[in-house]
Amino acid sequence: MHAAQDQLTFDELGTPLKDTTFVVFDLETTGTRPGTDGITEIGAVKVRGGEVLGEFATLVNPGMPIPPQIVALTGITGAMVYEAPPVEEVLAAFLEFARGAVLVAHNAPFDTGFLRAACLEYGYPWPKPAVVCTVRLARRVLTRQDTPSFRLGALAALFGSQTTPNHRALQDARATVDVLHALFERLGPQGVHSLEELVDYLPEVTPAQRRKRGMAAHLPELPGVYLFRSPSEEVLYVGTTRNLRRRVRQYFTGSESRGRIREMVALAERVDGIECSHALEAQVRELRLLAAHKPAYNRRSKNPRKSWWVALTEEAFPRLSVVRLPKDGALGPFTSQAMAKLAADTLAGAAGLRTCTLRIPATAPSAKPCALAEIGRCKAPCAGLQSVDEYSPSVHGVQSLIDGQDTVPLEAALRQLEELAAAEHFEQAARRRDELAILVRAIGKAHRLTALAAIPELVAASPDGSGGWEFAVIRHGRLASAGVARRGVPPMPVVDALVASAETVTPDAGPLYGAPAEETALLLRWLTRGGVRLVRTAVPWAEPARGVGGWQGWLERASTAAALEQAVS
Incomplete structure (x- = not known):
């Protein structure tokens, strides 16, 4: 009964392991330091569903001598790699061979470290693939009673691999394939059937965490705010995200390692989601919900009036x-x-x-x-x-x-x-300079926030990255309405509707007309991003002409001087 309750629904499965393409690879090198030592051999096997799709193997000229101890270990000599292609030629071919696949290696940080260093040196963009380390996976699946060692040779012998690793790249990659498939067989009874579950499984996750993953099933894959609630309906934690379902699911996997948040997840009984038009609206709603509920497990922004x-x-x-x-x-x-x-x-x-x-x-x-x-x-x-x-x-x-x-x-x-x-009196002068810089920055920030809060109504638009627009209606430093016009939708009717339905904001006393400082600052950062455009504004948006704008050059010089003093101290 418990196993059935823990089983994922079809839409949660992600990419089944049997349908995932893996490139299992191994490198031989002149030493252990990526960026300093060189690669002497690359071997790789592409597999999917237990079937070998192709192999890649080549010696590589490292452009440096191979130490005697490395020659004794691998059998690769300087004469063998003398006419081999350099790594800048081999790298492009290997990246194409591995394109779109999950990389697998035994002690993957070592091998991927050399690949990343080579990409950086020769100007190739690192494709940021998913990476599986068979050492780490074996430590999660096996115990010391199963094997005294997690070296590739010991695991290959344990699982009866048809290939014996011998410190040559292709031979070791073939042995790693057998180890990977044997580990997959042991993962099935533990409920790991997809790539996403495999990635989540690698860090340690408690059974209690895993059982609660169904709490995210009802959430949409849209931007919004989520609230973890206790059995008594108390709000334990508030967060914001661009994808509600994906983000909340991460709390029930090993990717969540914070002890405080794990404790919160153990107490939670329900997760509520509030859909938002875009990320800005979600961030503003998060600030307001934090102020309203003051959740015990949030550490920031619980009191917007705390300034x-x-x-x-x-x-x-x-x-x-x-x-x-x-x-x-x-x-x-x-x-x-x-x-x-x-x-x-x-x-x-x-x-x-x-x-x-x-x-x-x-x-x-x-x-x-x-x-x-x-x-x-x-x-x-x-x-x-x-x-x-x-x-x-x-x-x-x-x-x-x-x-x-x-x-x-x-x-x-x-x-x-x-x-x-x-x-x-240079030390005293430096201290006074830093204090004056703090004052100038504070005055400049105050002028910018006050200028925004003084505007009765401002409508702005930001590109959504897909040919559409994200809109915000801001009144006296508060977000009064938010919406989107997707690609192909006429934007101005959307703007008119948002303005007509926007929250009524009555200005209050104070420099920010009663607006919470943190919300006004958030809106200001959004408005001053690249690509954001003003659609309309009730009054001109302008900072004081005789403010501290003219001190920007002095501020930059003061920051540079402070940084130099810090560097030499």
Whole structure:
């Protein structure tokens, strides 16, 4: 009864092993280092359904001497390969012989490593075939009681191979064919009948995982979001994919090796799928579902409001404060409190804002601007201020920078940096440079996100790779609607329908008009990809003309300098 429950349905079988073409091959080499040592012989056997379809065998001139110990092992001498073709000529013929087949080798990483290195050296694209290693397969199928050794000679003797391996490529490949077929015979009772099951079988997978693979049977092969649920309907895990059925099935195979996720799969009783028009919609829905359910087994994006922001306090002598809830005129978002604090300190130092948390009266006596100044321990820029009016230009400069009206504080910070370098305080100058670069990048990101969130409605299209289009309707930094127009379908009626059915978005307070920062950033990355086109927009999409766009060249130079310092340190 249990075996019948575990049996795959016809549509899950994939490619049966008896219908799969395998090219079983072996290499002889001058040593063990791909890219340094050379190939001296290639031998291969093409098989399907137990029938030999062809053989490939040739000596190869490695372009280097063959070490004596290799000659003693293989019997291949320099005289034998003197007139043999070089590997760049042999490689094209072998790749054509193996085209479309699954490669099999005994200790496959060794042999494929040499082939990949040769492809890289001579400009051949590596075809990325499926690869089966008979050593690894034998270790999964056999125990130490079956065989004390997993060497090719020991396995060939165990299975009664008609060919005895002798460290010559074709002879060893023929022996490997017999070993492969004998291992396949032992896989049948374990429920491995297709190529896909064989690939999944090679890593270790528990019976409990394998029994649950039917949980993916109802899912379509379309982009979307999947939710693993516990017996109590609690959402355990949320993920996104371009192919729901294929991705979810991987959780029930050996390809899933994360212990935390295996534990989640053991608890799960059901998988729900939400079909999406395209990958962007799936990614946005994933973010929203993570925020709504906060699944225990997801590690990211559980709280879209977790970003940190830098804002001026409402005091007579304002300072920059790190806050969780953004307000109008705030700078952000920052992914961590530490990054926000660093940006705030850098900006305060450049603009001349106070950094202490003590209250200062509106009219500060010059002798005692605060309690710390009284005892000579105040290092804040506000020390010695006469009035609010004297302090206000610094506040105005900071807010103008955040709003994209000018970059006066950044220019002041750059002058400070140059003064440090001129005084040969190079370590301090490098630290200030890196801090200033972080601030400039944060301001640039804030301007880009704010510019997108300010647009009431924007419609964009991305090629789907098959002659059609993927559409997104974005309102105030949120995805309001998504759809596709496949090849041959008039796109504009689809756009009109998507706009008419799009979600109504009411802007809220704050620099992003209430939009989650992570969703707006995701949409911005999609919009700025190559090939994406704007279909229509309610208002022009533009960043501040006096923002930090002109600092891009300085940022590149700063990044290069930091990378060079890191390389030599």
